[in-house]
Amino acid sequence: MFHLIGVSKTYDSHVALQPTTLRIEPRQTTVFIGPSGCGKSTLLRLMVGLIQPDAGSVEFDNTPLNKGNLLPSRQRMGYVIQDGGLFPHLTARQNVTLAAHYLRYPVTKINSRVQELTDLTHLESTRLQLFPAELSGGQRQRVSLMRALMLDPAVLLLDEPLGALDPMIRRTLQIDLKAIFKKLAKTVVLVTHDLREAVFFADTIVLLRDGKIVQQGPPQDLLNKPADPFVTEFVNAQRDPIEVLDA
Amino acid sequence: MRNRICVSALTLLVLVSCVSAADTVRVGSKVFTESIILGDIATQVINDAGIPADHKRQLGGTRIPWEALLRGEIDIYPEYTGTISQEILASKQPMSEAQIRETLAQRGIRMTRSLGFNDTYAIGMRRDVAVKYHINSISDLAMHPELRLGFSNEFMDRADCWRSLRPAYHLPQTDVKGLDHDLAYKALQTGSIDATDVYSTDAKIKSLNLAVLIDDLHHFPEYNAVYLYRADVQARFPKAVAAIERMESQINESEMVDLNARVELQKLPESKVAAEFLQHKFGINSAALDAVDSRTTRIIARTREHLFMVAISLVSAIIVAIPLGIVAAKRPRLGQIILAIASIIYTIPSLALLVFLIPIFGITGYLPAIVALFLYSLLPMIRNTHAGLIEIPRGIRESAEALGLPPRTRLRLIELPLASGAILSGIKTAAVINVATATLGALIGAGGYGQPILTGIRLSSTPLVLEGAIPAALLALIVQGIFELSERFVVPRGLRLKAESAGL
Numbered sequence: 001m002f003h004l005i006g007v008s009k010t011y012d013s014h015v016a017l018q019p020t021t022l023r024i025e026p027r028q029t030t031v032f033i034g035p036s037g038c039g040k041s042t043l044l045r046l047m048v049g050l051i052q053p054d055a056g057s058v059e060f061d062n063t064p065l066n067k068g069n070l071l072p073s074r075q076r077m078g079y080v081i082q083d084g085g086l087f088p089h090l091t092a093r094q095n096v097t098l099a100a101h102y103l104r105y106p107v108t109k110i111n112s113r114v115q116e117l118t119d120l121t122h123l124e125s126t127r128l129q130l131f132p133a134e135l136s137g138g139q140r141q142r143v144s145l146m147r148a149l150m151l152d153p154a155v156l157l158l159d160e161p162l163g164a165l166d167p168m169i170r171r172t173l174q175i176d177l178k179a180i181f182k183k184l185a186k187t188v189v190l191v192t193h194d195l196r197e198a199v200f201f202a203d204t205i206v207l208l209r210d211g212k213i214v215q216q217g218p219p220q221d222l223l224n225k226p227a228d229p230f231v232t233e234f235v236n237a238q239r240d241p242i243e244v245l246d247a
Numbered sequence: 248m249r250n251r252i253c254v255s256a257l258t259l260l261v262l263v264s265c266v267s268a269a270d271t272v273r274v275g276s277k278v279f280t281e282s283i284i285l286g287d288i289a290t291q292v293i294n295d296a297g298i299p300a301d302h303k304r305q306l307g308g309t310r311i312p313w314e315a316l317l318r319g320e321i322d323i324y325p326e327y328t329g330t331i332s333q334e335i336l337a338s339k340q341p342m343s344e345a346q347i348r349e350t351l352a353q354r355g356i357r358m359t360r361s362l363g364f365n366d367t368y369a370i371g372m373r374r375d376v377a378v379k380y381h382i383n384s385i386s387d388l389a390m391h392p393e394l395r396l397g398f399s400n401e402f403m404d405r406a407d408c409w410r411s412l413r414p415a416y417h418l419p420q421t422d423v424k425g426l427d428h429d430l431a432y433k434a435l436q437t438g439s440i441d442a443t444d445v446y447s448t449d450a451k452i453k454s455l456n457l458a459v460l461i462d463d464l465h466h467f468p469e470y471n472a473v474y475l476y477r478a479d480v481q482a483r484f485p486k487a488v489a490a491i492e493r494m495e496s497q498i499n500e501s502e503m504v505d506l507n508a509r510v511e512l513q514k515l516p517e518s519k520v521a522a523e524f525l526q527h528k529f530g531i532n533s534a535a536l537d538a539v540d541s542r543t544t545r546i547i548a549r550t551r552e553h554l555f556m557v558a559i560s561l562v563s564a565i566i567v568a569i570p571l572g573i574v575a576a577k578r579p580r581l582g583q584i585i586l587a588i589a590s591i592i593y594t595i596p597s598l599a600l601l602v603f604l605i606p607i608f609g610i611t612g613y614l615p616a617i618v619a620l621f622l623y624s625l626l627p628m629i630r631n632t633h634a635g636l637i638e639i640p641r642g643i644r645e646s647a648e649a650l651g652l653p654p655r656t657r658l659r660l661i662e663l664p665l666a667s668g669a670i671l672s673g674i675k676t677a678a679v680i681n682v683a684t685a686t687l688g689a690l691i692g693a694g695g696y697g698q699p700i701l702t703g704i705r706l707s708s709t710p711l712v713l714e715g716a717i718p719a720a721l722l723a724l725i726v727q728g729i730f731e732l733s734e735r736f737v738v739p740r741g742l743r744l745k746a747e748s749a750g751l
Contacts, residue, residue, distance in 0.1 A: 048649050074651035085646030089664045089739035098660065099650045131741035147650070 001026040001155055001187040002047055007056035008211075009042050016042040018211045019056060024155075029181055029188040031198040034208035035234070040191045043208070044159050047189065048079050061154070075099065078148025082160040084140040086132040092143040093128040100150050117146040120183070122176055138169040145180070155187040162197065174200060195238040207231060271299045272480065272487045275312040275324035275692075278305040279705065280510045280517065281366065281448060281472075281503065285325035287521035289474060289491050291533040293323075295525075296490040303692040304517075305701060309334050311605075311691065313475075316356065320609050322480045323491065327366060329470035331358070341468060355478045360495040361471035364448060364503045368408060368467045370460045371445035373435060377458035384461040385416050388442070392419035397440035399428040407468060408444070415466050447500055450508035472498070497528065511706055545699070546718055552694035553722065556613060556685045560620035561678055568625045568677075569670065572632025573658065582633060593626040597687050605691070616688035616695075623684055624677035631673025635666025668738045675730035682723040686715065696722075 002024035009017040017039040024030050024047075032040035045051045046058055049070045058065045060073050086095050093114065100110050118125050121142040132140055141161055148156060161177070162170045178201060181188050192198050198205050199219045207215045207222060215227040226232045272293050276286030286302050293300035303321055306312045312324045313335055326335075332342040336350055348358055370385055377383070380391055388394065402408045403425040412418070426434065431443040432451055445452060445459065452459060474491045481488050498506075502524070509520045522535040571589075575582030595603070597619060604615040639662060647661045663670075689697030696715040703711030735743075 045645075050645050050648060071651045071653055074649055077649070077651075079646065079649035081642050081646060083642060085642040087643060087647070087661055087665070087741075088744075089661075089741040091741065099652065102652055102656060102660075131744050133741060133744040144646075147646075151651075 001061060002189075003059040003062075004043070004046065005056050005059065007046055007053040007058060009039075009046065009051060009054055015211050017046070017053075020211075020213060021056075022206065022213065022216075024187065024189060025204070026187045027185050028203040029190065029201050030204045030206060031202035032189065032191045032206050032208060033193065033195065033198045034214075036193065038208040039211040040193075040206075040208050041159055042211075044157055044189060044191050048077060048157055049074065075103070075151055076154045078145075078151075078153040078156045080141070080144045080148045080156070080158045080161045082163045083137075084132070084144035086140055086144055086147070088132050091129055091131055092123075092135065092139075092146075095132070095143060096128070096146045096150055098147070103151070113150060113152075114146070117149055120149075120180055121146055136169075137165050138173055141165065141173060142176075145177075149184075153186070155189065156181075156184075158188070158190045160191055160193070163192070177201070195235060196240075207234065209234075271301050272323065272484055273321045274300055274302045275306050275315055275321035276302065276304050277309065277312055277324070278307055278690075278701065280450075280507050282325050283517045284506050284510065284521050285362070285472065285474075287518045287535070288494060288525065289323055289325065291518075291521055291525055291535055292490040292493060292529075292531065293484075293487045295531045295533060296486040298484050298487050298490075300487070302518075305689070305698075305705075306692050307690055314605070315609075316475060316477060317354065318609065319477060319479075322484075323474055323476040323487075325362075325472060326358075326475045327470040327472055328361070329367065329468040331473075331475075333468070344471075351475070352478070357476055357478055357481065359474045359476075359492055361473055362494050363472075363496045363498045364500040365469050365471050366446055366448045366500075366503070367462075367470040368402065369445050369447040369462065370442050371435070371449075371452060371455075371457040372442045372460065373438070374456050374458045376441050377460075382458075382460065384463040385412075385466070386463050388460070389417050389419060392421070394420055394441040395422040395439070396420050396442050397424050397426050397431050397434050398444045399431055400425045401428075402444040412466055415464055448503040448507055450504060450511040453504050453508045454512050472503075493529075498524075514706065514708060542714065546714065549694060549696050549698060549715065550718060550722070552688070552698075553682070553685055553696050553719070556616055556620060556688050556693060556695055557678065557681045557726075559613075560617045560685075561624055561674070561681055563617075564621045564624035564628060564677060565674060567621075568628035568673075569632050571625070572629040572670070572673075573636065573663075575629060575633040576636035585629060586633065589626040589629050592622045597623070597684055598690070601687065601691060613688070613693045615691055616685065616693040619687070620681050620684055624681055627676040627680070628670070628673040631669045631676070632666060635669025635673075636662055638669070639665050664739050665742070668734070668742060671730065671734055671737050675727060678726045678730065679723050682719060682726055686719055 002022075004020060004022045006019045006021055007017065008015075008019045020043070022043070032043055034040050042051070046053055047060070049058070049065050061076075063069060063073075065073055086092070087098070090098065096114060096117065097110050100113070114128070118128065123139065123142045123146065127135060127139055127143075132143070135143065145161075162173055165173065174197060181201070188201075190201055202219050204217065205219050205222055206213055209230055215222060215231050222231060223235060226235070274286050274290045274293070276282040283304050286304060290300045290302040306315060306321075309326075309330060312321060313326075315321045316324060328344060328347060331347055331351070332338045336342070336347070342350070351358055370388070372382065380387075382388060382391070398409055409423075424440075431440065432455060434440045435443050435457075436455060442460075445457065447459060451457065474494070476488065476491070506520050506524060509515050510517055518535040522533040525531040525533055571585055575585045592600075600619045600622065601615055604618050608614040608618050643661070643665070647657045652660070685695050686697030686700055688695045689701045696719040698715065699711045700715035703709065703713075703715065
């Protein structure tokens with residue numbers, strides 16, 4: 001779905017991403033993981049075209065992203081960020097339907113799509129009339145997800161979507177999200193720093209460190225066949241509390 | 248749509264500048280009582296001759312009405328021969344009336360003959376003291392070295408005053424001090440000095456019953472009052488020239504003292520004093536004679552002028568500043584330049600700004616005032632628009648981008664609504680500043696609340712100052728209130744919710 005070829009990104013003197021080549025398989029959930037500043041968000045932002053690579057190119061659906069095709073390409077991507085990125089001056093419903101209205105979708109189509117998504121994301125439909133400031137963190141993320149899915153995009157890109165939620169709500173949303181991913185069977189790319197979340201969602205995990213991919217493969221490989229001592233270190237750093245007690 | 252608003256704002260500005268129609272004689276005056284009375288007299292006699300005349304009163308010092316006359320923004324104004332030769336023509340030697348007339352003619356300006364009085368420096372004494380010592384002329388002072396003299400600081404400093412008067416008359420007095428002009432009158436009254444400098448048509452001569460000593464050696468230059476008018480007035484309105492020439496040699500010194508006193512001491516309006524003089528002396532019944540000039544009608548007129556200046560300048564500034572603020576936010580380098588220029592303009596003192604604008608936009612009327620207000624409004628609006636836009640959190644800006652909306656749509660649907668609170672408060676700041684600064688419009692004849700303030704200062708009348716200051720303060724409060732109310736309509740509800748919850 002995505003093919004990143006030799007992309008790199010430097011901010012001032014800080015290397016955010018070293019030359020990296022990566023292929024994102026369609027209809028799979030790929031998770032980028034790694035410590036803070038490892039380049040996982042940079043990678044995702046390059047894919048949405050929010051930043052441009054210093055070198056290399058990003059192909060989306062076999063076409064290189066450029067200024068000319070950026071807007072229509074983005075309409076085929078859904079993007080969700082940590083605190084939802086909802087527009088505070090619009091109601092939840094207006095947030096969800098903004099792009100569809102801009103593209104002049106017929107009202108009946110918009111209404112039925114909103115209904116579908118409300119059911120899919122388990123949002124109480126009365127919440128749709130509220131402003132973001134009146135919603136809880138979990139509700140905001142559900143609305144943000146609805147907004148991302150409104151145009152029925154080919155891919156869903158999520159940058160730490162559950163990072164700001166408390167653990168219990170986070171757990172509920174994780175379960176809901178996984179069900180949604182399974183149902184939609186879309187290409188999903190998710191960024192997280194939580195190994196458990198990564199393992200929970202991923203078909204493929206991409207572990208990054210210092211702007212470089214350390215290991216890439218199914219979750220089991222990360223645990224059983226670490227490519228590097230850092231991988232083991234990273235895995236051990238996030239051990240289960242029960243395991244800690246047992247040890 | 249945006250272009251149309253720009254065009255209509257420009258048209259409005261042009262219209263404003265053309266308000267003074269070509270079929271009216273425009274009379275000017277300087278910012279002191281005598282000049283305004285003479286301006287009113289000219290206006291009323293021209294009106295009486297059947298020609299519409301309009302008085303642009305108190306146009307600052309000598310430079311402003313003179314420049315306005317040269318540029319054809321006014322047609323006539325009263326001046327003094329001494330001022331013409333020394334200040335306007337900057338002549339080192341005294342000039343004869345014929346020489347002055349000839350020099351002025353080269354610049355397309357004509358001068359009437361003297362109106363009948365010479366408003367020069369003079370020495371005034373308490374009448375009882377003058378009688379006691381038998382003093383009639385300045386020469387007589389030389390015989391009384393014990394007299395105590397107190398002069399205004401200007402009189403002490405000027406080359407043609409005390410510094411040359413003393414050797415010219417061989418004045419022997421040793422007790423000579425410089426003091427404030429108003430204090431000199433008080434000192435004279437209480438007897439702590441015996442003589443001081445006065446203007447020969449000073450209203451105080453009458454109110455304090457002073458004896459004016461004769462300048463028997465003709466030391467002081469002559470400041471004969473005349474009207475200056477543009478040569479083209481003769482062709483356009485021959486009757487108007489005839490009407491003001493009718494005033495030649497018709498006002499003597501004591502009559503002028505009396506007219507000044509009626510304004511400064513009895514606090515009558517200049518136009519009324521002028522009308523009564525014309526009726527008494529020439530049987531002219533001017534409309535100003537029975538014009539009811541109630542405080543309410545005055546305040547309403549001033550309010551209209553003030554609102555006009557504020558509204559036009561504010562609307563044009565909104566049209567220009569918001570796009571500039573957007574550009575500044577979108578292009579940081581250009582933005583720094585825009586903000587720097589707006590800041591520099593903002594720091595120019597308002598009087599200096601008016602002086603800069605006069606050569607470009609003319610001297611009298613609304614235009615320079617409106618342009619100055621417009622320029623002052625730019626900074627708060629540009630800065631707030633810029634700040635409102637760049638303070639939008641990155642996550643929200645990027646979410647809009649990631650939705651695939653083009654930049655213009657993002658600006659319209661997301662960024663401007665989010666910045667609306669900041670933009671509105673920029674407009675509010677500019678509006679309040681405008682209401683206060685518009686009082687300066689009175690300096691160049693644009694009227695507004697500044698006019699009673701200016702007149703009040705001139706006549707040291709607190710009620711008149713308050714007549715301008717109180718409505719100006721009220722208007723500022725009302726404007727502020729209106730903008731605060733309008734926040735409910737302009738700023739989206741979702742944002743106000745956020746502000747409320749943040750306040751908890």
